[in-house]
Amino acid sequence: MDKFSAMQAFVRVVEAGTFTKAADSMHLPKATVTRLIQDLEKELETKLLNRTTRKVTVTVDGASYYEQACRLLDEVHELEASMSRAKASPRGKLTVDVPSSLGLAVIIPSLQDFYARYPDIQLHLGVSDRPVDLLAENVDCVVRAGAITDQSLVARRIGEFYxxxxxxxxxxxxxxxxxxxxxxxxxxxxxxxxxxxxxxxxxxxxxxxxxxxxxxxxxxxxxxxxxxxxxxxxxxxxxxxxxxxxxxxxxxxxxxxxxFTGWCTEAKPIYIVYPPNRHLSNKVRVVVDWIAELFAQHDLMNRKSSLPPEMCSAWTAAKESSVVMPTNAQREQVAETA
Missing domain, CATH: 3.40.190.10 (Periplasmic binding protein-like II)
Incomplete structure (x- = not known):
């Protein structure tokens, strides 16, 4: 039984006064509405409606159930409406932690663009090299450099540096x-x-x-x-x-x-990391996507343009001779396609 649909059908029958009118308002066959009410009464093991050939009346249990069902349905509708509004214009506070180097050089100078897109988001930005515990410190997402050792987190690769x-x-x-x-x-x-x-x-x-x-x-x-x-x-x-x-x-x-012209170091991957929530809130998602977009377009994340010109040839040779894979590449692939 679809309990939510049965609850909606019951409320419509009470408000319309007949099964026929309720079925018409829901664009359903009358037999479907009747079956939904019968299944609901069977599930609750109580009679909700008294039926005659001319009208439908509510039992004592039905009246109590109607009040609570209306309240619950109103809350669901309000929740759906709030999610729609959040998707159109995400709002609220977000706690993000970034290394001081990336925060000062890349992220903070570009925040005007972020707020132009999402003026109703309030960022609490931790800027330091101190590792944070996302769950214990109630942090929504972090930007981190190097391999991600905690495999319980979702890590999306957004760049690399040298x-x-x-x-x-x-x-x-x-x-x-x-x-x-x-x-x-x-x-x-x-x-x-x-x-x-x-x-x-x-x-x-x-x-x-x-x-x-x-x-x-x-x-x-x-x-x-x-x-x-x-x-x-x-x-x-x-x-x-x-x-x-x-x-x-x-x-x-x-x-x-x-x-040390011509000497190279191994690439250090940069990730944006967040807890593995099944349904990532829209305000977190837009921050994650914005940071990923920022790093993809930022010249400072491109080694060739970041190094002095005389070092570019050495970088090219090192790039072609070796491939550096992150230790959590499989998790990254899942995160990027989610």
């Missing part, structure tokens, strides 16, 4: 210009980057013409925020290893100089 080495002119004047990554192990300072979760220093590998080396060097300063690392590099505190999109502007202005 790491490059650079330093300020003042630092290079004091310490000289290293020509090979291994030279950093003698007489140079690097700016360390620590995991915001564990405090462990990240390591980095670079390759050129089949040679692979792990970047070393002494550090006097280690930070757990990528934006802070860039400021440290601009201040001449050491050789900086950071994403190409974060330093493109500084390289163009001469505030930083690129190092």
């Amino acid at each position: 790491i490059m080495a650079c330093a300020s002119p003042s630092y290079l004047q004091r310490h000289g210009v290293p020509q090979h990554p291994d030279e950093l192990k003698n007489g140079h300072r690097t700016i360390g980057y620590m995991s915001p979760l564990t405090g462990k220093l990240f390591s980095l590998k670079m390759q050129k013409d089949g040679e692979l080396t792990e970047v070393g060097g002494q550090h006097q300063l280690a930070v757990n925020d990528s934006s802070a690392a860039v400021v440290a590099g601009l201040s001449g505190l050491g050789v900086l290893f950071t994403s190409t999109f974060m330093v493109q502007q500084h390289i163009s202005s001469g505030a930083l100089e690129p190092l």
Whole structure:
């Protein structure tokens, strides 16, 4: 039995006064409406209507059921209407968390476009490199770089970035210009980057013409925020290893100089991640789609345009010689086709 249809038929019969009028208003055969009421009474194990040849009256149980059924149907209709309005113009608060580098360089500068499309959405944007627990902290979605280890989440790949080495002119004047990554192990300072979760220093590998080396060097300063690392590099505190999109502007202005021409790092995938809700709310969906669109069109997510021109040929060769697949590629494919 379709209980919802039976409830609607019952309410129509009570309000119309006859099965014939109720059937006409619902554009159904009278026999179908009669069967729906009979099935409903059988399911509830009570008589809802008294039937005579000339009229239909409501029993005591039927009157009580009618009041509650009307209230429930009104709530369903209001819910459907609100969903239609939300789809046309999504509204409400959304909590989104992004790494500081991507938030400051890519997302926040483009928010005017987002609000022009969705003026009724209020974003609470967490901007830091601190990992968050989506469920425990009630976060709707996050942007994350690197492999997604929590396979219970939905991860949609939206871009990739690469790491490059650079330093300020003042630092290079004091310490000289290293020509090979291994030279950093003698007489140079690097700016360390620590995991915001564990405090462990990240390591980095670079390759050129089949040679692979792990970047070393002494550090006097280690930070757990990528934006802070860039400021440290601009201040001449050491050789900086950071994403190409974060330093493109500084390289163009001469505030930083690129190092190790032709050396490449492995691509770091960027994902937008959200809990595996079966029915993703429309306001979350438009944010997810907007961020994905933004990264697809943003030049800073294109390695060739992000690197200095002299490094583009090395990038092309590395791109053609290797393919980097994310560890959760299958989940990404499911998410992107959903």
